[in-house]
Amino acid sequence: MTDASSSPVPPVTIHRSDYRPPEWQVPDIALDFALGLDTTRVGAALSVVRHADAPAPLTLRGDGLTPLAVRVDGESWNDWHMAGPDLIVDLGDRARAIVEVDTAIDPTANTQLMGLYASNGMLCTQCEAEGFRRITFHPDRPDVLSRYKVRMAGDKTAFPILLSNGNCVAKGAGDDGSHWALWEDPWPKPSYLFALVAGDLVVNRDSFTTMSGRKVELGIWVRAGDEGRTGHAMQALKDSMAWDERVYGREYDLDLFNIVAVSDFNMGAMENKGLNIFNTRYILADPDTATDLDYDGVQGVVAHEYFHNWSGNRVTCRDWFQLSLKEGFTVYRDQSFSADMGSAPVKRIEDVRLLRAAQFPEDAGPLAHPIRPDSYQEISNFYTATVYNKGAEIIRMMATLLGPQRFRAGTDLYFDRHDGEAATCEDFVRAMEEGGAIDLTQFRRWYEQAGTPRLKLTLSEDQGQWALDVVQTVPPTPGQPEKLPMMMPLRIAAFDRSGGASLPDTLVTLTGATQRIALGAFDGRPALSVNRGFSAPVIVDFDRAQGELAWLAAHDDDPFARYEALQQLMLDTLVAAAAGNEVDHRAVVDAVAQTLRGRGEDPAFVAEAVLLPSEAFIGDQMLTVDPDAIRRERLALQAAIGRALEEEWRAILAGKAPPATDLSPHAKGERRLRGVALAYLAATGIGDIPALVFGVFSDADGMTERQAALATLAHGDSDERAHALDIFYQRYRDNPLVLDKWFQVQAWSMRPDTVEAVRQLAEHPDFTLSNPNRVRSLYGAFTGNQAAFHQADGAGYRLIADLVIALDPRNPQTAARMIPPLGRWKRFDEARAAMMRAELERILAQPGLSRDTTEQASKSLL
Ligand code: ARG
Ligand code: ZN
Numbered sequence: 001m002t003d004a005s006s007s008p009v010p011p012v013t014i015h016r017s018d019y020r021p022p023e024w025q026v027p028d029i030a031l032d033f034a035l036g037l038d039t040t041r042v043g044a045a046l047s048v049v050r051h052a053d054a055p056a057p058l059t060l061r062g063d064g065l066t067p068l069a070v071r072v073d074g075e076s077w078n079d080w081h082m083a084g085p086d087l088i089v090d091l092g093d094r095a096r097a098i099v100e101v102d103t104a105i106d107p108t109a110n111t112q113l114m115g116l117y118a119s120n121g122m123l124c125t126q127c128e129a130e131g132f133r134r135i136t137f138h139p140d141r142p143d144v145l146s147r148y149k150v151r152m153a154g155d156k157t158a159f160p161i162l163l164s165n166g167n168c169v170a171k172g173a174g175d176d177g178s179h180w181a182l183w184e185d186p187w188p189k190p191s192y193l194f195a196l197v198a199g200d201l202v203v204n205r206d207s208f209t210t211m212s213g214r215k216v217e218l219g220i221w222v223r224a225g226d227e228g229r230t231g232h233a234m235q236a237l238k239d240s241m242a243w244d245e246r247v248y249g250r251e252y253d254l255d256l257f258n259i260v261a262v263s264d265f266n267m268g269a270m271e272n273k274g275l276n277i278f279n280t281r282y283i284l285a286d287p288d289t290a291t292d293l294d295y296d297g298v299q300g301v302v303a304h305e306y307f308h309n310w311s312g313n314r315v316t317c318r319d320w321f322q323l324s325l326k327e328g329f330t331v332y333r334d335q336s337f338s339a340d341m342g343s344a345p346v347k348r349i350e351d352v353r354l355l356r357a358a359q360f361p362e363d364a365g366p367l368a369h370p371i372r373p374d375s376y377q378e379i380s381n382f383y384t385a386t387v388y389n390k391g392a393e394i395i396r397m398m399a400t401l402l403g404p405q406r407f408r409a410g411t412d413l414y415f416d417r418h419d420g421e422a423a424t425c426e427d428f429v430r431a432m433e434e435g436g437a438i439d440l441t442q443f444r445r446w447y448e449q450a451g452t453p454r455l456k457l458t459l460s461e462d463q464g465q466w467a468l469d470v471v472q473t474v475p476p477t478p479g480q481p482e483k484l485p486m487m488m489p490l491r492i493a494a495f496d497r498s499g500g501a502s503l504p505d506t507l508v509t510l511t512g513a514t515q516r517i518a519l520g521a522f523d524g525r526p527a528l529s530v531n532r533g534f535s536a537p538v539i540v541d542f543d544r545a546q547g548e549l550a551w552l553a554a555h556d557d558d559p560f561a562r563y564e565a566l567q568q569l570m571l572d573t574l575v576a577a578a579a580g581n582e583v584d585h586r587a588v589v590d591a592v593a594q595t596l597r598g599r600g601e602d603p604a605f606v607a608e609a610v611l612l613p614s615e616a617f618i619g620d621q622m623l624t625v626d627p628d629a630i631r632r633e634r635l636a637l638q639a640a641i642g643r644a645l646e647e648e649w650r651a652i653l654a655g656k657a658p659p660a661t662d663l664s665p666h667a668k669g670e671r672r673l674r675g676v677a678l679a680y681l682a683a684t685g686i687g688d689i690p691a692l693v694f695g696v697f698s699d700a701d702g703m704t705e706r707q708a709a710l711a712t713l714a715h716g717d718s719d720e721r722a723h724a725l726d727i728f729y730q731r732y733r734d735n736p737l738v739l740d741k742w743f744q745v746q747a748w749s750m751r752p753d754t755v756e757a758v759r760q761l762a763e764h765p766d767f768t769l770s771n772p773n774r775v776r777s778l779y780g781a782f783t784g785n786q787a788a789f790h791q792a793d794g795a796g797y798r799l800i801a802d803l804v805i806a807l808d809p810r811n812p813q814t815a816a817r818m819i820p821p822l823g824r825w826k827r828f829d830e831a832r833a834a835m836m837r838a839e840l841e842r843i844l845a846q847p848g849l850s851r852d853t854t855e856q857a858s859k860s861l862l
Pocket of ligand 1: 305
């Protein structure tokens with residue numbers, strides 16, 4: 001009845017090709033919970049209907065459960081046995097039955113945070129993907145959809161609020177201080193969308209009237225004291241509801257929509273029907289404690305979970321191999337929403353930066369998998385940047401190929417045709433094909449082939465006529481040595497730099513391994529703008545002179561392409577420098593200066609554009625990553641830009657910061673640019689800078705400026721650094737989300753002693769392995785600190801392996817997520833690679849390792 005019983009079983013590989021429809025359906029289910037923090041009793045009554053033609057036993061999946069009683073059609077039943085963790089009930093030749101099973105669980109002992117668990121005295125659930133089987137025995141597969149009736153009873157003082165999916169249809173009180181509530185969800189749903197919350201919560205209430213006139217009551221439930229920080233989430237929810245009506249024609253379908261925020265949560269949030277459960281980090285925000293990025297995160301995740309009501313709940317997934325059907329599409333929808341609510345070019349830059357930081361490395365490493373995987377051992381390991389973010393890019397490419405009207409025709413057809421069903425990725429593509437009148441036969445390869453395609457480009461000229469040659473390759477990935485060319489939309493334009501006619505924005509559909517695109521007549525080599533708006537998620541190899549990149553950075557009419565040109569210019573310089581070449585910083589300095597001149601109009605875009613590429617992204621361009629050279633050369637370029645444009649950076653900071661309560665895109669952009677100015681000035685090492693940064697820290701009227709200044713100071717060793725860290729800690733020690741930032745900025749530090757500092761922070765009284773946010777804020781931030789994690793003596797690798805070993809018995813899902821950075825060993829020199837492998841082997845040698853960690857560590861060694 002505790003975690004110990006969900007003990008490791010030898011890894012079993014599940015294959016997509018083995019899918020069989022369920023032999024039994026469960027049209028109705030009644031659950032009865034007697035709630036307690038240490039013991040919760042669960043009575044489940046499943047009405048089961050046989051779909052197999054011949055008699056078949058009923059397999060109910062379990063994880064750490066013991067059946068206390070089994071009844072069939074009201075009679076006590078003995079024809080059952082356990083098969084490992086699962087309950088097999090023999091129903092003879094019955095075609096239908098009511099199967100009742102009683103179980104008991106211990107929510108406090110549930111440190112995995114899957115199933116029903118306790119967090120800060122409240123009870124809550126997380127069932128996706130396979131957590132429901134930790135609550136009661138059930139088929140627990142997404143193609144089994146049921147109508148749920150949930151009765152919950154518990155102590156009125158401990159659990160004054162009782163919530164589940166759907167509507168509350170009855171409630172009452174016992175004479176022993178207990179009370180109960182009965183909830184009914186009219187919409188059939190898979191078990192992974194079940195949710196229950198019981199606790200002492202306060203609510204921010206509002207309402208929304210849908211396009212057909214249904215008045216929906218909205219509630220955001222938090223712990224007392226946090227209600228003042230729920231306004232942004234509520235606004236985001238109402239904006240999302242209106243947006244999905246306007247853009248996709250989809251309206252909400254219940255009278256009630258509740259969101260609950262919990263502090264212990266493995267992921268971002270969960271789209272349970274009518275009862276979303278969120279990590280507090282994606283609900284709570286006020287100017288004093290949340291940065292502009294935090295605000296954007298709240299808006300994006302609230303939208304994401306709300307949009308799942310159609311892309312995920314009304315149309316769900318047939319099996320977990322189809323995860324990207326709901327996740328890729330829903331990420332695309334939340335990206336489009338955020339673009340509409342703020343600055344579309346800046347949003348695109350952020351999304352592409354995330355794709356390159358998280359997904360490209362995954363696609364290039366031992367854990368590469370197609371967005372629709374072929375096999376898995378533990379499905380929790382497939383909630384990846386590939387399934388989510390590359391998945392979103394694949395939906396975006398279809399939207400680009402179809403255009404807005406035909407894409408909408410495709411989504412209308414998809415939603416209408418599959419409403420109430422458990423669908424597949426193939427169903428989605430077919431709806432796009434029919435609704436959009438397009439042949440996507442070749443495009444389907446995006447669902448099958450892993451690896452980031454590369455486009456090698458060359459320009460050529462014949463009698464004044466210019467052409468672009470494209471050679472497409474898709475690299476081999478584990479299990480997929482040979483690849484076929486993909487179909488993709490490539491947006492291009494070509495400019496005559498001397499002012500002659502240009503080739504305007506043109507959409508080319510690439511299909512071949514090689515393809516020639518005619519550009520027309522130009523007086524000399526045109527400046528080519530390619531993969532505009534990042535129309536395809538690929539790597540472009542294209543040799544361009546500094547002058548051409550600088551010209552595009554200044555003149556391209558696509559803002560994303562301007563950003564790309566400046567980034568490429570910086571990248572070329574940094575990669576050459578890290579490889580040991582003499583470089584001249586002047587071209588980059590001039591291009592940054594030129595871009596800065598446009599800051600009055602669009603400060604957010606300028607801030608993004610003048611930011612240097614990350615150390616990791618520079619490393620991705622090198623044959624062998626040299627973390628120390630990358631850090632040294634990036635700092636050198638940063639210092640050069642800082643010094644050359646010192647007056648500009650100082651001028652940006654001398655202006656008055658917009659008030660922290662002003663969340664307009666322009667104000668956010670100004671704050672972003674001020675943060676960038678701080679970093680450039682700090683890199684110069686000029687004597688008065690720490691005092692200047694400390695001044696920004698002290699004067700800040702909100703968290704965006706305060707955190708930017710603190711993070712800047714954290715890289716150095718000034719007295720101001722220690723002082724600011726201390727002030728910050730004293731001020732926010734009782735606010736877990738802000739304290740996470742205090743750990744994070746120290747783990748991000750470029751100081752040479754960061755490995756040791758992280759080791760010591762793990763001993764800090766405020767550090768705990770039981771809160772995933774805290775673990776990520778220290779160790780997750782640390783693995784993103786390339787030079788520290790890859791410290792030459794291997795101390796960074798040891799630190800992470802020690803963490804995985806300590807965390808795995810408690811929370812395997814979060815432990816397994818720390819492994820991929822160790823799996824990048826092929827990209828590093830032999831000495832580092834050997835140490836990384838040794839740590840992976842040390843992890844694998846631990847007795848009783850979870851399925852999650854075993855799968856990730858063993859695949860990472862291949
Ligand atoms: N469906 C959720 C989301 O994307 C993610 C939940 C995954 N949870 C998990 N424990 N694997 O919004
Ligand atoms: Zn999602």
